Amino acid sequence: MAVVVEEKSASSPLGFLTDNALSLAISDTYANLQERRKLLGLDNPGTVDGIAREVQKDVLLSNFMFSGLRCDLQKVFSINPLFRLQHGFAMGSQALPPWQLMALYGNSSVFMQAAYSSDKSLTAWGNLRWTPQFVTKTQTSIDPRQAQTMIQIDNEYTGDDFSASVKAISPSILDGGLTGIFIGSYLQSLTPRLSVGLEGVWQRAALNSKPETAVSYCARYRGTDWIASAQYLAQGSLGASYWRKLAERVEAGADCQLQFAPGMGGAGLLGGIRREGQTTLGVKYTFGTAVYRAQVDSAGKFGVVLEKRVAAPVTVTFAAEIDQWKNTHKLGLAVSLEGAPEELEEIAQRPENQSTLPPPI
Known part of the structure; x- marks a missing residue:
């Protein structure tokens, strides 16, 4: 008769941290x-920075308005990986330099x-998708005109039903302590339509100044053809946006x-609260080969x-852009020329290149 002796494997020295009733209860609860979150069918809500992206970054003119004359010459050398060179020329603009050379490389x-x-001046962006x-x-x-170089590092994680990020702007420990701006944000979907989040900021300009902290809260609700969002800042600022798809090509x-400044109501430091605000309305028309955007705000500007x-x-x-109250105006005209060999255009139309993961922009 054969006797089978079962030998117990030696446990890890740190096994007591997981092999106990409390850790098992936490693991089961998580x-x-x-499982319940998966049954709700929640989607990723985006990021806190893009809580109102449909309005602020797509419909309104904040990212599209310019003045003066501009000409961009682009040359595409490769599709996958993407490699492009661009020369930019500008005249009569205070925001754009007279000449700019830009190079871009990206894959999945x-x-x-x-x-x-x-x-x-030199500006560089570098993104890496770990997973x-x-x-x-x-x-x-x-920038030679600035005394300090600006460095920004952003780590962003996109889950199935949430997004979290940690951002550092000009961090430094060379002065004997931690200085810079650090921002952490989290946005969670509660239902298939509602998501809420918060953002915390810690900043310290120098060691001889006290650290400052602030917390903001945000919410986003997505309807069938409309999206509403709101964000409240601890400094007394409130922002709200509303986006709606009016037709197939119209948004x-x-x-x-709104901003609330306590103690500035006109009676000295002990006065009431000064309320300042601005409301902007915008519309976007998408045609076959053209995109038209227009906006008007409560400050008397029309663009x-x-x-x-x-x-x-x-x-x-x-x-x-016309400012009715200041009686000023701005005009801008830009021409963009893009060149690519015909064989690259044929490669771009292939199904295997259209289904690849886009660069982590």
Whole structure:
């Protein structure tokens, strides 16, 4: 008769941390919570920075308005990986340099972009996708007119029903202590339509100054063809936005920003609360080869931006803004020329290149 002796494997020295009633109860509770979250069918809500992206970054003119004359010459050398060079020329603009050279490289894991201007300033972006959910984004700006170089590092994790990020702006320990700006944010979907989040900021300009902290709260609700969002800042600021798809090619949005300054109501430091605010209304029309955007705000400004592709490699953009109260205006005209060999355009149309993961921009 054969006797089988079962030998128990030696436990880990730190096994007592997991092999106890408390840790097992926490593990079971977390597993049950994960199962319930999957049954709710929650989607990723985006990020706190993009809580109102449909209005502020797509419909309104904040990212599209410019003045003066501008010409961009682009040359695409490769599609996958993406490699592009661009020369930019500007005249009559206070925001854009007279000349700028920009290079871009990107694939499914790495994105790198650098811009060198005629004023000897250099800006570089570098993003690395560690996993499909985790991305590290960096930005460095060197300007001879500024005393300090700006460095920004952003670590962003995108889960199935939440997004979390930790951002550091110009961090330093060279002065004997920690200085800089550190921002942490978290946005969670509670239902298929409602998501809430918060953002915390810790900043310290120098060691001889006290650290400052602030916490903001935000919420986002997504309807069938509309999205509403709100954000409250601890300094006394309140922002609300509303986006709606009016038709297949028409979108509209409203953005309202309110600020409350205590003790500035007109009776000295002990006065009431001064309330300041601005409301902006915008609309976006998408045609076959053109995109038209227009907005008007409570400060008396009216602006339009028309972007039209007049030919396959040529895009013309017209921008105009009128300030009724200050009796001023701005005009802008831009021409973009993009060139790529025909074989690259054929490669871009292939199904295997269209289904690849985009660069971690």
